[in-house]
Amino acid sequence: xxxxxxxxxxxxxxxxxxxxxxxxxxxxxxxxxxxxxxxxxxxxxxxxxxxxxxxxxxxxxxxxxxxxxxxxxxxxxxxxxxxxxxxxxxxxxxxxxxxxxxxxxxxxxxxxxxxxxxxxxxxxxxxxxxxxxxxxxxxxxxxxxxxxxxxxxxxxxxxxxxxxxxxxxxxxxxxxxxxxxxxxxxxxxxxxxxxxxxxxxxxxxxxxxxxxxxxxxxxxxxxxxxxxxxxxxxxxxxxxxxxxx
Numbered sequence: 472x473x474x475x476x477x478x479x480x481x482x483x484x485x486x487x488x489x490x491x492x493x494x495x496x497x498x499x500x501x502x503x504x505x506x507x508x509x510x511x512x513x514x515x516x517x518x519x520x521x522x523x524x525x526x527x528x529x530x531x532x533x534x535x536x537x538x539x540x541x542x543x544x545x546x547x548x549x550x551x552x553x554x555x556x557x558x559x560x561x562x563x564x565x566x567x568x569x570x571x572x573x574x575x576x577x578x579x580x581x582x583x584x585x586x587x588x589x590x591x592x593x594x595x596x597x598x599x600x601x602x603x604x605x606x607x608x609x610x611x612x613x614x615x616x617x618x619x620x621x622x623x624x625x626x627x628x629x630x631x632x633x634x635x636x637x638x639x640x641x642x643x644x645x646x647x648x649x650x651x652x653x654x655x656x657x658x659x660x661x662x663x664x665x666x667x668x669x670x671x672x673x674x675x676x677x678x679x680x681x682x683x684x685x686x687x688x689x690x691x692x693x694x695x696x697x698x699x700x701x702x703x704x705x706x707x708x709x710x711x712x713x714x715x716x
Contacts, residue, residue: 489666489667490673493673493674493677494677496657496661497657497658497661497674497678500656500657501653501654501681501685503651503652503654504640504643504644504653504654504685505640505685507574507578507643507646507653508636508640508643511575511579511582511639511642511643512582512636514575514582514583515578515585515639516582516583516586517583518579519582519584519587519590520587520590522537522540522541522583522584523586523587523590525537526538526541526591527594540587541584541587541588544580544583544584545584545588547581549578549581550648552577552580552581553577553645553648554649556568556572556574556576556577557570557577557648557649561573570646570649570650570651570652573649573651574643574649574651577646578639578642578643581642582635582639586632589628589632589635590624590628593631594624596624596627597623597624597627601619601620601623604619605618626700626703629693629696630693630700633689633692633693634689634693637686637689637690637693640682640685640689644682647659654681658674658675658677662675
C-alpha cells in the first residue's frame with residue numbers, strides 16, 4: 472500500500488504561494504502561445520488556400536508547383552524551418568529578425584502545406600459528377616467550384632482543419648529555441664531556476680495541463696463534426712418520387 476504519511480508530507484512541503492506565482496506566469500505566457508497559433512492558422516489558411524487552388528486548377532504548371540510546395544514543406548521538419556528563419560537567415564544575411572516574425576513565418580509556411588493538402592483532398596473527395604453537372608449547366612470552372620464543389624468540400628475539410636489547429640498549438644512549443652517567449656520558454660526558465668518547488672517534475676505537469684486545456688476541447692469539437700458528417704453521409708437519401716409514393 473502507498474505510504475499515506477509520505478504523501479501527506481510531500482504536499483505539506485510544497486510552497487503553494489510559490490506555485491501560485493509560477494502558475495500565473497505560465498498562464499500569462501500562454502497568451503503568446505495562443506496568439507502565435509492564431510497567426511499561423513489564419514496565415515497558413517490564406518497561403519494554403521492559394522496552394523490548394525493552384526493544385527485544383529486545370530493547369531499542369533500550377534499543379535506541379537503546388538505539389539512541389541506541399542511535398543517540400545511537409546517533408547521539412549518544423550524544427551528545421553524555425554532554425555532557418557530564426558537563426559540561419561539572420562546570420563547569413565546579417566538581419567535582425569524578431570522571434571515573433573521568424574516563428575510566425577516558419578509556422579505559417581508549415582501550416583499552409585498541410586492545410587493545402589487537406590483542402591485539395593476535400594475537393595477531390597467530391598464526386599466528379601458534381602463538376603460535370605455544373606459544366607452541363609453552362610458554368611465555368613470557378614462558378615462550379617464556388618457554387619457546387621466548395622460547399623460540399625467544406626464538410627469534408629472541417630474536422631481535419633480543426634485537428635490541424637491542434638497540431639499548430641503543440642508545434643508552437645518548439646519556437647522557444649529561437650527565443651520566442653511563450654508557455655514552453657517560460658516553463659523551461661522556471662524548471663531550470665534554482666528556486667525551491669519549481670523543479671521540472673512540478674513545472675512540466677503544469678504545462679501539460681495547460682496544453683491539454685487548449686487542445687482537448689478542439690479535438691472533441693473535431694470529433695463531433697466528423698461523427699455528424701459521417702452520419703449525414705451514411706444516411707439513405709430518398710428521392711422526390713419515393714417521397715410521393
